[in-house]
Amino acid sequence: MARSVADWRAQKCLGEYRLPGCEVTTGCPSLSIAQAAERGAKSFILGFANSGGHLDERYLPHIIEAIESGMDVVSGLHDKLTNYPELVKKAEIAGVRLIDIRHPALRLSTGTGKKRTGKRLLTVGTDCSVGKMYTSLSLTQAMAEQGRQATFRATGQSGILVAGEGIPIDCVVADFISGAAESLSPDNDPAHWDIIEGQGSLFHPAFAGVSLGLLHGSQPDALAICHALNRSHMRGLPHVPQPSLSATINANLEAARLTNPDVYVAGIAVNTSAVKEDEATAWCRKTSDSFGLPCVDPVRHDVSVLLERL
Amino acid sequence: MARSVADWRAQKCLGEYRLPGCEVTTGCPSLSIAQAAERGAKSFILGFANSGGHLDERYLPHIIEAIESGMDVVSGLHDKLTNYPELVKKAEIAGVRLIDIRHPALRLSTGTGKKRTGKRLLTVGTDCSVGKMYTSLSLTQAMAEQGRQATFRATGQSGILVAGEGIPIDCVVADFISGAAESLSPDNDPAHWDIIEGQGSLFHPAFAGVSLGLLHGSQPDALAICHALNRSHMRGLPHVPQPSLSATINANLEAARLTNPDVYVAGIAVNTSAVKEDEATAWCRKTSDSFGLPCVDPVRHDVSVLLERL
Numbered sequence: 306m307a308r309s310v311a312d313w314r315a316q317k318c319l320g321e322y323r324l325p326g327c328e329v330t331t332g333c334p335s336l337s338i339a340q341a342a343e344r345g346a347k348s349f350i351l352g353f354a355n356s357g358g359h360l361d362e363r364y365l366p367h368i369i370e371a372i373e374s375g376m377d378v379v380s381g382l383h384d385k386l387t388n389y390p391e392l393v394k395k396a397e398i399a400g401v402r403l404i405d406i407r408h409p410a411l412r413l414s415t416g417t418g419k420k421r422t423g424k425r426l427l428t429v430g431t432d433c434s435v436g437k438m439y440t441s442l443s444l445t446q447a448m449a450e451q452g453r454q455a456t457f458r459a460t461g462q463s464g465i466l467v468a469g470e471g472i473p474i475d476c477v478v479a480d481f482i483s484g485a486a487e488s489l490s491p492d493n494d495p496a497h498w499d500i501i502e503g504q505g506s507l508f509h510p511a512f513a514g515v516s517l518g519l520l521h522g523s524q525p526d527a528l529a530i531c532h533a534l535n536r537s538h539m540r541g542l543p544h545v546p547q548p549s550l551s552a553t554i555n556a557n558l559e560a561a562r563l564t565n566p567d568v569y570v571a572g573i574a575v576n577t578s579a580v581k582e583d584e585a586t587a588w589c590r591k592t593s594d595s596f597g598l599p600c601v602d603p604v605r606h607d608v609s610v611l612l613e614r615l
Numbered sequence: 616m617a618r619s620v621a622d623w624r625a626q627k628c629l630g631e632y633r634l635p636g637c638e639v640t641t642g643c644p645s646l647s648i649a650q651a652a653e654r655g656a657k658s659f660i661l662g663f664a665n666s667g668g669h670l671d672e673r674y675l676p677h678i679i680e681a682i683e684s685g686m687d688v689v690s691g692l693h694d695k696l697t698n699y700p701e702l703v704k705k706a707e708i709a710g711v712r713l714i715d716i717r718h719p720a721l722r723l724s725t726g727t728g729k730k731r732t733g734k735r736l737l738t739v740g741t742d743c744s745v746g747k748m749y750t751s752l753s754l755t756q757a758m759a760e761q762g763r764q765a766t767f768r769a770t771g772q773s774g775i776l777v778a779g780e781g782i783p784i785d786c787v788v789a790d791f792i793s794g795a796a797e798s799l800s801p802d803n804d805p806a807h808w809d810i811i812e813g814q815g816s817l818f819h820p821a822f823a824g825v826s827l828g829l830l831h832g833s834q835p836d837a838l839a840i841c842h843a844l845n846r847s848h849m850r851g852l853p854h855v856p857q858p859s860l861s862a863t864i865n866a867n868l869e870a871a872r873l874t875n876p877d878v879y880v881a882g883i884a885v886n887t888s889a890v891k892e893d894e895a896t897a898w899c900r901k902t903s904d905s906f907g908l909p910c911v912d913p914v915r916h917d918v919s920v921l922l923e924r925l
Contacts, residue, residue: 357725358790383788415667418820418855475790478693480668482789482824510728510831510874514792517817518824545728564820 306381307331307352309463313442319346324367338367342374348404349376354462356511356541358383358407369395377402381462383476407462407473409485416483416522418564423493426571426615427525428503429557431547433512433540435533436603437503438464440574440611443603444529445500447612454497458489460519464502474504475515482515486522498615501525507556508548509539517560524564527571527615528557534588535579550592572599572611616691617641617662619773623752629656634677648677652684658714659686664772666821666851668693668717668786679705687712691772693786717772717783719795726793726832728874733803736881736925737835738813739867741858743822743850745843746913747813748774750884750921753913754839755810757922764807768799770829774812784814785825792825796832808925811835817866818858819849827870834874837881837925838867840908844898845889860902882909882921 311318311331320336331352336344349371351364360382368378368386372395380386386403387393396403426444428437441457441464448455457464459471477485490499501523505512532550539545548556554570561568573592577585585602593600599610621628621641630646641662646654659681661674670692678688678696682705690696696713697703706713736754738747751767751774758765767774769781787795800809811833815822842860849855858866864880871878883902887895895912903910909920 383790416821418852475788477789478785479787479789479792479825479828480693480785480822483821507827508873511726511793512790513831513870513873514824514826514828515789516824517827518789521820521823542728560823563818563823 306354306463306466307350309438310350310352310466312439313467319344321352322349322367338370338374338376342376346376348379350379350466351382354381360384360386365389365391368392372396372399372401375399375401377404379404379406379466381407381466381473383407406465407476409472409477411472411488413477413481413488414484415480416487416518418483418521418524420565421487421490421492421524422495423490423497423499424495424527424615425490425499425501425523425525426527426529427501427520427523427561428529428531428574429516429520429553430503430506430531431508431550431553432506432533432536433504433509435506435531436574436576437531438467439576440529440531440603440608441500441502442467443608444611447609448498448500451609451612454494456497456499458499458501460486460489460502460504471502474519475512479514479518482518483522486519487524490523503531506539506548506553507560508553510542510545520557520561521564525561525568526565527569528554528561529571529611530554530557530573531576532573533576533579534585550596554596569614570598571614572601574608574611575600575602577602577605616664616773616776617660619748620660620662620776622749623777629654631662632659632677648680648684648686652686656686658689660689660776661692664691670694670696670699675699675701678702682706682709682711685709685711687714689714689716689776691717691776691783693717716775717786719782719787721782721798723787723791723798724794725790726797726828728793728831728834730875731797731800731802731834732805733800733807733809734805734837734925735800735809735811735833735835736837736839737811737830737833737871738839738841738884739826739830739863740813740816740841741818741860741863742816742843742846743814743819745841746884746886747841748777749886750839750841750913750918751810751812752777753884753918754921757919758808758810761919761922764804766807766809768809768811770796770799770812770814781812784829785822789824789828792828793832796829797834800833813841816849816858816863817870818863820852820855830867830871831874835871835878836875837879838864838871839881839921840864840867840883841885842883843886843889844895860906864906879924880908881924882911884918884921885910885912887912887915
């Protein structure tokens with residue numbers, strides 16, 4: 306989550322605050338909360354989102370320090386900041402806001418499956434955290450560079466932070482998953498593309514329901530299949546193997562046909578960070594040949610080839 | 616919802632209260648709220664559950680009358696009774712409870728896909744409202760009559776009313792669908808069967824996400840396929856055709872294998888109320904032959920044949 310903002314909204318990031326033991330970095334300057342406040346930081350973002358979205362109480366003192374330094378606090382967890390009376394009270398005194406971006410405020414309806422105008426691309430994946438948001442943002446940017454009308458539609462806390470709006474689809478009441486997805490990409494110009502951030506995977510035993518509801522509600526014309534190299538199992542579940550790319554393609558196409566019989570695959574986007582550049586390029590070329598589809602790493606390669614089939 | 620309680624907990628039902636224009640009946644004596652109170656009614660159940668679960672404000676005066684007659688009010692809607700300050704105030708004054716059974720109070724976790732001990736049967740269907748709850752209750756009763764250990768596990772408001780407990784699966788936060796389903800049928804004796812009430816359909820554009828999460832979290836050993844005769848389209852969606860029985864069987868088996876590779880179909884349960892007895896029996900026989908599976912209407916026939924393959 307921290308990295309998403311640092312990568313896609315770098316101009317808005319002043320620094321990062323890392324606790325002892327933290328092994329990752331966004332590359333932003335390391336600052337204490339006091340230093341950040343001094344330099345004018347207006348928001349303190351909880352830059353993590355664990356499975357389950359629980360807020361560990363050991364973070365509370367740091368959150369309080371940020372509040373007392375005059376910063377709004379932004380959280381993408383299921384546990385709401387506003388459920389902690391101590392935080393609410395301190396925020397009130399300091400005159401700052403507690404912003405729980407994973408909690409949709411809007412009133413939702415159940416899905417209808419009715420066809421909407423405009424075009425839609427949804428990123429889907431072999432697993433969670435394989436680059437669906439990154440691919441969606443890259444594709445939106447590439448379309449804009451080609452002068453085409455495109456809007457990134459955020460469905461997770463990181464995407465919402467980057468876009469400034471969206472629906473945290475895994476946090477809506479289960480009955481409304483596809484209805485929420487329908488409202489996220491409403492009727493639009495026939496030539497306009499909504500590039501919708503996918504979530505989870507049809508093959509993840511914890512999150513497949515969210516993925517399916519999002520797929521049905523999005524009614525995608527095109528799918529971008531996202532994958533990450535060298536993972537041995539589904540995220541967080543060592544006993545569950547990853548599905549193959551072809552199983553992922555088939556399952557998503559079959560399910561998507563329920564609300565859009567003409568759905569097709571635009572291409573494959575792979576996170577190749579686990580291997581070297583030449584290996585990555587060779588892997589993508591081989592995969593592209595074997596599926597007859599464009600295949601690139603959106604970080605290392607030109608993502609615009611994934612737009613050719615649209 | 617009214618009918619479920621009237622059918623399965625008849626001894627607890629004093630009467631029904633029907634508004635002008637209501638075209639269905641539970642068969643219970645028709646009573647005014649005052650008459651019901653006089654005869655000792657302790658609870659006023661909102662006996663309906665529309666798609667979306669909204670509470671129409673035109674019902675409020677009747678709810679208030681029940682409250683003021685000293686009854687608890689039970690609702691299975693998404694809209695909470697406790698969100699209406701007027702109802703809360705009046706309930707407080709009258710010393711009665713507002714019970715929103717569709718709102719799970721428990722703290723949920725995300726699914727793990729880990730195998731649990733004991734056996735599980737899940738009812739799945741071609742559509743919503745095709746008899747999944749009725750079939751589940753019938754099967755549980757038939758198992759008890761055979762002296763086998765079985766527990767009905769409720770996942771919807773009507774089932775919860777009948778069972779007195781359960782998890783309203785379509786009302787949990789989307790991220791927790793399969794985690795909630797896992798917690799609903801925990802480890803048990805190897806010979807014990809949980810008979811889990813299914814929800815929705817993998818082919819319903821609004822609710823398939825709930826169905827899939829419930830399927831993955833339930834890890835069923837056996838599926839009972841539920842269907843209703845003479846429906847032309849999916850419930851509430853005239854533009855969406857119903858899936859075939861074989862598509863329903865294949866899609867559910869394929870999806871269920873993610874968390875239980877050994878899943879099989881126990882049989883087919885059909886709501887034949889739209890046709891006459893002999894036609895119903897002929898339809899079931901033909902379907903049974905064509906699929907090589909037991910096929911009965913749990914209302915008209917002996918449901919215990921669906922237990923033979925367990």
